[in-house]
Each structure stands twice: as C-alpha cells, then as structure tokens.
Amino acid sequence: MAEPLNLTAREVQQVFAEILSHGEDITWDLLPIPDRLMQNQKDILKCKIGEIFNHQFGTSQIGYAISVYIHTYIPSGKYTNGQSLSALFFVVIVKGVTEPKLAETNRSWSLHPVFRCRRCVADRGEGRSRSRDCCMIYVDQSGVYNDWDTYLKQTALPAGVMVTCDRGVYKLIDGQVELKTYLIKEGRSPSEWIAGFSPRNDCYLTSEGLTAALESPELHRIYSEQTARCILRVNELDHIRASDKVLYLLLKRLDGQKVDNLNARLLSESLVLFTHSVNNFRLASQMVRNATYRTSLSSHVQNTFDKISEEAMEATTKGRLDLIRSANVVPTKKELQNLLKTRGTGSCIREPKLPAEPSKVPPNQLQIRSINIKGQEIQLADYGEAIIEHISNAESFENLITSIAEHWEPDMCKLMLKMTQTFGETTRKEFWIKYHLPTESVLYQIILHTLKRHSSLDYKEVSQALPDILRSVRCYFASCSPNCPPEFLKKCPKCVGYYNEGTWHDDTSDI
Incomplete structure (x- = not known):
C-alpha cells in the first residue's frame, strides 16, 4: 500500500523549488526551434511533453498533442535568436478556500505543469542576459499567454487559489521557496488552437491521484517487467503514467523508503522532465538502489547549475547572467x-x-x-x-x-x-x-x-x-x-528589458 501524500501546497512547491531552482538565479533550458532540432533534441522535447500529456490523450493522440504543443514554442523563438528558452514550473490549485494562508497549508490540491519562455533581457550591454524583471511568455495546455497578468486573467485552470512561484521563477531565500497566491475565478474555455481536446482532458494531477498511481495492480505488474510492449502499455493506462510515479516518489515525506516495484529504465525516461537529458539511467539506478529520490535528483541538477553559475560569474563582473542549461544532444x-x-x-x-x-x-x-x-x-x-x-x-x-x-x-x-x-x-x-x-x-x-x-x-x-x-x-x-x-536589441515598451524580434523558417512537419 502506497503511503498517502500529505504535503501542504507550500511543501509541494518547496520540493520543486529545490529541484528546479538555483538560489536566486533565474534558470532556463535551451532547445533550438523545430527546424534546427537534431533528432536527439526532438526526443528530449517529445519526452518532456509526452510525460506531461500521454496519460490523458493516449498513444493514438500523443503525436498530435506534441505537434500542437511544439507550436507554442514558436512565439518565444523570435525573441531568442531562433531558439527556445523555456523552464518548467508547477502551479498548485487549492479549491474551496479563499484565504491565501489557508491555501498554502491545505493538503488537498491539484498540480498543473506550465512552461515559461524568455522574451526580454534586462541589459543590452556587455552581452549580459539577466531577465528576472522582464517580459516572459507562458504556455500551458490551454494556450499561449504574452505576460504573467494575461495568464492569470485568461487561464483555463480550475477555480480556486493558485499557489505558485512569482511569474514562474522558483526562488530560494535562506533555503525557503518564495511563493505568491492568486484567486482564480471560473476558468475560460481552452483556446481555439487546441480544439479537439475536450475540457475533461485537462492535464492535472492530484495528491490522491499520485498516490493511487502506485496502488494499481496492473501498474505494479507492468513496472516489474522490462519489455517494449509493457512500456507502451503503460502509456495506454488511463490516468496512470511513469511520471506520476516519479512525482509521487519526489513528493512523499520519507525519502529513503524502499519501493521495490520501481523499474530504473522507466524512471530514467521520466527524469527528462527535470534533467534536460535522455541519458539518465545511472541517476535512476542510484535513486532506486538508495531510495534517495529527491536528494539524488536535486543534487544532480544543482551540480549542473553550479557549473553554469561559475562560468556565468567569470563572464561578467557586474550582476548575474541567466543560467542557461543546454540540452544533452x-x-x-x-x-x-x-x-x-x-x-x-x-x-x-x-x-x-x-x-x-x-x-x-x-x-x-x-x-x-x-x-x-x-x-x-x-x-x-x-x-x-x-x-x-x-x-x-x-x-x-x-x-x-x-x-x-x-x-x-x-x-x-x-x-x-x-x-x-x-x-x-x-x-x-x-x-x-x-x-x-x-x-x-x-x-x-x-x-x-x-x-x-x-x-x-x-x-x-x-x-x-x-x-x-x-x-x-x-x-x-x-x-x-x-x-x-x-x-540588435531594442527597448521593450512593456518592461525594463530589451528584445530582438527575429524571423526564421518554421518546419514542424516531421515532428
């Protein structure tokens, strides 16, 4: 029997901040826009999107879901030299409360993945690329939003109190995540460009659902086998997927408790959400054998950003650069x-x-x-x-x-x-x-x-x-x-930053 998740909304965001952030720095993942994508980079993007969507849409629709989602990267590419700079963060929605502090301490929540994409940088001198106070684009399953205020007003998220990081940037202050709360009214209908996916297919996870993912006898049997056929069958199980299990392991309170039915190969594939690499078997093996899921993953990601931070500090003597993590190709x-x-x-x-x-x-x-x-x-x-x-x-x-x-x-x-x-x-x-x-x-x-x-x-x-x-x-x-x-940068009329609006050839026909 899986141990029920009992984290508050704040504790959930603390876990993700420790994995996805680097102190007070702002972090990004770099991927070229589709016409420049190498096959392995396509696999990284497909894996990230597939881990988020495949349990809802099924294998028959996942290809279309990926194609639609890739187009959401295009608006950000013209501002970043034809590349995609994005970062994953999570929105926690607490229903039935209106008081922000009560929402942060609530233990019944739903979890929604969102990508923020870079648009502006704060300075056009000396090649600096700091962008914490600049415009960002937000992408979720329901649409593309040109700034944070627009996202809050037009999002199709369920009604309730949103508990998340400020503008999608995880920030740790003295080891504690900085959070904001927002009252979300009844969500609007999904954007027209995602027509064909009905509202019941909204992609979100609940504390109860993550726990249930480990209690399925079918899932236990499939994870205990190591064949391609079984991997495909995992994707076909409604409301159950490999990343549900990974998120459960990261969010459960007792890091260090053995979970015998976990398959390292499937775990390594799901870790692409956090590592920006499709080669994660060694990391997964360590996580399984030692059952230090959260600690192992956080240390791995932090070590990578530490290296990037050291190089960024060498490149400038004033301020801080954005920390850009290029994909492992x-x-x-x-x-x-x-x-x-x-x-x-x-x-x-x-x-x-x-x-x-x-x-x-x-x-x-x-x-x-x-x-x-x-x-x-x-x-x-x-x-x-x-x-x-x-x-x-x-x-x-x-x-x-x-x-x-x-x-x-x-x-x-x-x-x-x-x-x-x-x-x-x-x-x-x-x-x-x-x-x-x-x-x-x-x-x-x-x-x-x-x-x-x-x-x-x-x-x-x-x-x-x-x-x-x-x-x-x-x-x-x-x-x-x-x-x-x-x-080539020009002043942004909406924020303190600068941007370059370039052009490129969009070719997603083979995605």
Whole structure:
C-alpha cells in the first residue's frame, strides 16, 4: 500500500523549488526551434511533453498533442535568436478556500505543469542576459499567454487559489521557496488552437491521484517487467503514467523508503522532465538502489547549475547572467553504435559499468579515466582539466568515449580528444556565447563534423583539417546561441528589458 501524500501546497512547491531552482538565479533550458532540432533534441522535447500529456490523450493522440504543443514554442523563438528558452514550473490549485494562508497549508490540491519562455533581457550591454524583471511568455495546455497578468486573467485552470512561484521563477531565500497566491475565478474555455481536446482532458494531477498511481495492480505488474510492449502499455493506462510515479516518489515525506516495484529504465525516461537529458539511467539506478529520490535528483541538477553559475560569474563582473542549461544532444549508446560501426576498426576492451555501490559514486561523477585501445592506454588526464571539468553528464561522455574507442583507431581517438581539449581551453572563450557548453556535446559535434567532411577517417587528412573542424563546431554553437548581439536589441515598451524580434523558417512537419 502506497503511503498517502500529505504535503501542504507550500511543501509541494518547496520540493520543486529545490529541484528546479538555483538560489536566486533565474534558470532556463535551451532547445533550438523545430527546424534546427537534431533528432536527439526532438526526443528530449517529445519526452518532456509526452510525460506531461500521454496519460490523458493516449498513444493514438500523443503525436498530435506534441505537434500542437511544439507550436507554442514558436512565439518565444523570435525573441531568442531562433531558439527556445523555456523552464518548467508547477502551479498548485487549492479549491474551496479563499484565504491565501489557508491555501498554502491545505493538503488537498491539484498540480498543473506550465512552461515559461524568455522574451526580454534586462541589459543590452556587455552581452549580459539577466531577465528576472522582464517580459516572459507562458504556455500551458490551454494556450499561449504574452505576460504573467494575461495568464492569470485568461487561464483555463480550475477555480480556486493558485499557489505558485512569482511569474514562474522558483526562488530560494535562506533555503525557503518564495511563493505568491492568486484567486482564480471560473476558468475560460481552452483556446481555439487546441480544439479537439475536450475540457475533461485537462492535464492535472492530484495528491490522491499520485498516490493511487502506485496502488494499481496492473501498474505494479507492468513496472516489474522490462519489455517494449509493457512500456507502451503503460502509456495506454488511463490516468496512470511513469511520471506520476516519479512525482509521487519526489513528493512523499520519507525519502529513503524502499519501493521495490520501481523499474530504473522507466524512471530514467521520466527524469527528462527535470534533467534536460535522455541519458539518465545511472541517476535512476542510484535513486532506486538508495531510495534517495529527491536528494539524488536535486543534487544532480544543482551540480549542473553550479557549473553554469561559475562560468556565468567569470563572464561578467557586474550582476548575474541567466543560467542557461543546454540540452544533452548525445544519443544513446545504441544510436552511437549505429553511427560509428561502419567506420574504423578499433577495438575497445573496456566498457563502463554501473557502480556496484552507487551510494559511493555520485551519478554525475566520471568513472572511466583511461581507455585501452589495441593495447594502447589513453589517459584522459593527459588532455587537460577542461575536458573533465565541463562534463555535465558523465554517462553520455562515457558512452561517447567508449564507442569511438571500440570502432576507431587509437590515433583517431586521441585526435578527437585533442580537438575537444583545444575547444575547451581556447575556442569556447573566444566568442560571445554566454551559456554552458558541456564537454560531451562538444566532443559529439566534433565527431559529427569529422564524419561529415572526412568520412574516410584518414588520420593525416583529419589532422590537417583540425582548424576547419573546430571552426565549424564553433559556428554550430554560435548558431545555437539564444543571446542576440547587443546591437540588435531594442527597448521593450512593456518592461525594463530589451528584445530582438527575429524571423526564421518554421518546419514542424516531421515532428
């Protein structure tokens, strides 16, 4: 029997603030607009939306739901250099009360996911991108809202008292989440663009519903099996989905209590909501084995934002930059094998394994320090501190490094590491991008650009082309920057900030 959730509305928001925020900084997740999306980034966006919607719409409608939802990212893209800067937050609705303090302490609530998207930045000088006091766009299942006041007035949320963070920005002050309360009157009908989804399909979760998700015998049986067919059947269960279970585990009071029927693979897929990566199996494994769900996830996310914060402080001496978390675009190990298996003849004799004692190995700590290729031992430490220092997802990096070692010759693997070192130590500091570039993403782009232009993998040819390859990778990351050059920004008439209204080609036909 699952332990009933007994958190107040404030306690629920405290949990999400500890996972999704970084002190008083404002955080964003970066994804290119659909016409620029790489397949793995499409998977990240699909996973995020699917985790929120699939239990309501079912597998037959999820494709349409995703297509509709993707279009909601388009309004924000023209303000962020053709990219999407968004952040997930939650709205808690308490029915039957009108007093704000009573709402915060109420233990019967419904939970509604919302995305905020960046529009303006507070300063157009020195490449700064702080935007806490600026305009933001809000997206939920019922529509797109151009500012916070419009969202509060026109939202189709149920009537009651809303308990949430100010303008969708989680902020911790002395460890406590800062909250606002708003009286929501009877909600309007959903926007016309989402016609076809009836009001009964509103996507929200209740404290009772999250607890019930663990009590279903069918769900218990499905989670105990590990086949693709069972994974699909989970999506078909009405009002039950993998992320319901994850949210229950994060919100239950006793972090550390064992839950035997949890499958790590399904948990890892649901964690995409919080991690901005599809490679989360190591993190999920640690969470399952130690049952420290909230602590493990919060530490993992905070470590990532700590790295970004350190780089942001180095980039400016005044104020703070927005903390922008770029998506982990490294494919799964299986996808990497398909990409690399037809090229090269290397032979890797070492494969990364999940730690036997996960409590002693943090989920993002690099386990592999050297690679043996055809008898040659390659030490990562020989390629400088920058490579290891900027790793955001150790699982993805290890998948990359062991995959190229398995299929490529030792000299070519060394050359990939050398280019990654050069980019990390020099190239990334030469241009005005002010967001975190993980080592694994840089290495993956170097591999892709090498294969695109030098598919024969001739060592001499690739060595001579090293400056060109690095230049191409540099241009790629520059094109993905959400921060426009300061000279293109203009004053916003609605707030203290500045924005650039650009144009791009919208192509969502293959989503």
